Amino acid sequence: MGRLADNIDKILELESQGKTIDEISESIGLGIKTISAYKAIRTSKKALKKLELIRTEILRGNKTAEEISKQTKISHSYINIIANANRIILKRKKHAKNAINKKNKKTKTDLLKKIEQLADSGKTFDEILAETNKSSLEINYCYTWYGQKSQITYKQLRYQTDKNEVIRTLNNEKNIRISSFVHNSGISLKQLGKIVEDEIEIDGEKIKIKEFLYDDFVLEGKTLIEIQKHIGYGSRERARQYVNTTGQYDKWVESKEKKKKIKKDLNNKKEQNELNTKKALIEILTEKAMKDCNNKWAKETALRVYLKKNKIINQVPLEKLIKLYEAYEFAKKHNISSSLKLLRKYCDINSESQVSHHLSLAGLKLLSNYKQNKEITRISSKQKERILTILETVFSSKDISYFINLPQYVIEQQLVLEKKSKNINIIRKKNRKIRNKHRIQYFSYKKASEIYKAIDNKIKHEDIKEILEIDNTSYKKYLKQRANISQIIIQGLKNIYPELTNKINKPxxxxxxxxxxKSETRKYVMIKKINDVIDQGADSVSKIKQMIGHTNETIKKYAELGNIDLPQYTRKKQKQKNPN
DNA sequence: TTTATCATCAACGAACCGGA
DNA sequence: TCCGGTTCGTTGATGATAAA
Known part of the structure; x- marks a missing residue:
């Protein structure tokens, strides 16, 4: 007596401690559904209503379940349950009480004993039902009311008999798989998932049932859709739940990764093979094409360079290359100092750098006077310093070229001269990095700076877009991110011009x-130097040359640019000559 | 009757793919 | 390389159904 009430007490107590239904189930050894049912007997609204009715009847003098049942139309078994759950003792008919209950109790206990023996001997639940001629509900009922002295609960009985069924099937059928097991047995997925984690003993060795009972499609790392089709489920999600609850999730993930890797390796191999085939093909074609060149050097060289690259798109067209090498050959033959600029013009290649690149691809030296070029791109030491700040700013070479006001190639050339050529690639890649960061097509800080300046100068938005050739969406993005981008530009400018740190507040x-x-351009510096040494008393070009260390031509050039009257010795002589 | 379980759906984000 | 679309796996919400 009181077992039901005790269990309900325990359930409610554990629940008030914040335990989940699963935990309560583990703790008191009852099934999840049983626990819900027990709880409802005492707490559900309907049960409470019935309890109220029963109490009223008891107060009216109706003491037995039968009497109350007559008045309330509640079945007397349900009245007994509610009374039990709430520790209400009902009167019973005297003669029926002892005889039937005792007998009942004894037979029921014997029945449970028999059932447990059958379970121990490896019978399945269905077999037990057949042998005892009982329904599962009846057995469940027996455990609820007469199971005090049993070794196990109904839940445990179901687990054991289900496990019996799994082991039996494994022994009888070869290659049985979880999916077909689910279809053919009444065992729930969750129960099956628990059972396969259990161990069985074979030749003294304990092995998880999982090792024998699994699904091939899980091991093969099939996709959820494939698994869904295989089991005949209606959704990917259900298939995933299947894999999860049957305890195969980790295995599945692992298999999928393995499969992915194999595919990747295969692709790599395939790619390599294709590349090799391509190379071989190119070699054959090159050989054949070379023969068609009839020993013409320019054609041969052009072809060799052209085929060296593994791409056709964006490549300088072969005709242009032939023209280039023909021009080179001609210039060299006649000893003409032909600059990149001239060569580019002749062969109509897009840029000088492309010309230079293709000369170096052919292993050729430049024809023009390198020294002369170098002279042109010379910069002042202050500018050099500023260029090197690029390594500390987020600016690309294009941006910094704008902010320092020197051509882009000068910047990159300077890095090479400073033996920092490695950084060139980093700086070039900056373009992509910043574009990704701001998510604006063809983004550059240069453009941003130009836009913000134009806006501050009150130029109309439409005009800005047109002049700077910016599409509408990009332009809007520039405006939207103005605060952020401006901050970056201002910081960059401060890095380049540290002496103006406190004055720079515009992007x-x-x-x-x-x-x-202006004051740092070569022109300004040179003019200043010449003026300075003249002030210091230099009275001839050769003196100036001695003092500042440049060629006569250079000094004359800059003196002319700066409108300086050179205290030239030869000139004085000429002047003296002229009157004569 | 109540609730666990089965089943589906929409929404989301990451990964991937393929055309411009 | 970039961009937009697609696929895939995951998650939470919710309805339907069967078991306790």
Whole structure:
């Protein structure tokens, strides 16, 4: 007596401690559904209503379940359950009480004993039902009311008999798989998932049932859709739940990764093979084409360079290359100092750098006077310093070229001269990095700076877009991110012009910056140097040359640019000559 | 009757793919 | 390389059904 009430007490107590239904189930050894049912007997609204009715009847003097049942139309078995659950003792008919209950109790206990023996001997639940001629509900009922002295609960009985069924099937059938097991047995997925984690003993060795009972499609790492089709489920999600609850999830993930890797390796191999075939093919074609060149050097060289690259798209067309090498051959033959500029013009290649690149691909030296070029791109030491700040800013070479006001190639050339050529690639890649960061097509800080300056100068938006050739969406993005981008530009400008740190507060080139730029150009520096040494007393070009260390031509050039009257010895002589 | 379980759906984000 | 679309796996919500 009181077993039901005790269990309900325990359930409610554990629940008030915040335990989940699963935990309560583990703790008191009852099935999840049983626990819900027990709880409802005492707490559900309907049960409470019935309890109220029963109590009223008891107060009216109806003490037995039968009497109450007559009045309330509640079945007397249900009245007994509610009374039990709430520890209400009902009167019973005297003569029926002892005889039937005792007898009942004894036979029921014997029945449970028999059932457990059958379970121990490896019978399945269905077999037990057949042998005892009982229904599962009846057995469940027996455990609920007469199971005090049993070794196990109904839940445990079901687990054991289900496990019996699994082991039996494994012994009888070869290659039985979880999916077909699920279809053919009444065991739930969850129960099956638990059972396969259990161990069985074979030749003294304990092995998980999982090792014998699994699904091939899980091991093969099939996709959820494939698994769904295989089991005949309606959704990917259900298939995933299947894999999960049957305890195969980890295995599945692992298999999928393995499969992915194999595929990747295969692709790599395939790619390599294709590449090799391509190379071989190119070699054959090259050989054949070379023969068709009839020993013409320019054609041969063009072909060799052209085929060296593994791509056709974006390649400089073969005709242009032939023209280039023909021009080179001609210039060399006649000893003409032909610059990249000239060569580019002749063969109509897009840029000088492409010309230079293709000369170096053919292993050829430049024809023009390199020294002369170098002279042109010479910069002042201050500018050099500023260029090197690029390594500390987020600017690309294109951006910094704008902010320092020097051509882009000068910047990159300077890095090479400073033996920092490695950084060139980093700086070039900056373009992509910043574009990704701001998510604006063809983004550059240069463009941003130009836009913000134009806006501050009150130029109309439409005009800005047109002049700077910016599409509408990009332009809007530039405006939207103005605060953020401006901050970055201002920081960059401060890095380049540290002496103006306190004055730079606009994201573009201000008057002060431009003044500094002007004063640092080679022209300005040279003119200043010449003026300075003249002030110091240099009275001839050769003296100036001695003092500042440049060629006569250079000094004359800059003196002319700066409108300086050179205290030239020869000139004086000429002047003296002229009157004569 | 109540609730666990089965089943499906929509939404989401990451990974992937393929054309421009 | 970039961009937009697609696929795939995951998650939470919710309805339907069967078991306790």
């Amino acid at each position: 573009y080139l201000t008057y002060e910056i431009k003044e500094i730029q």
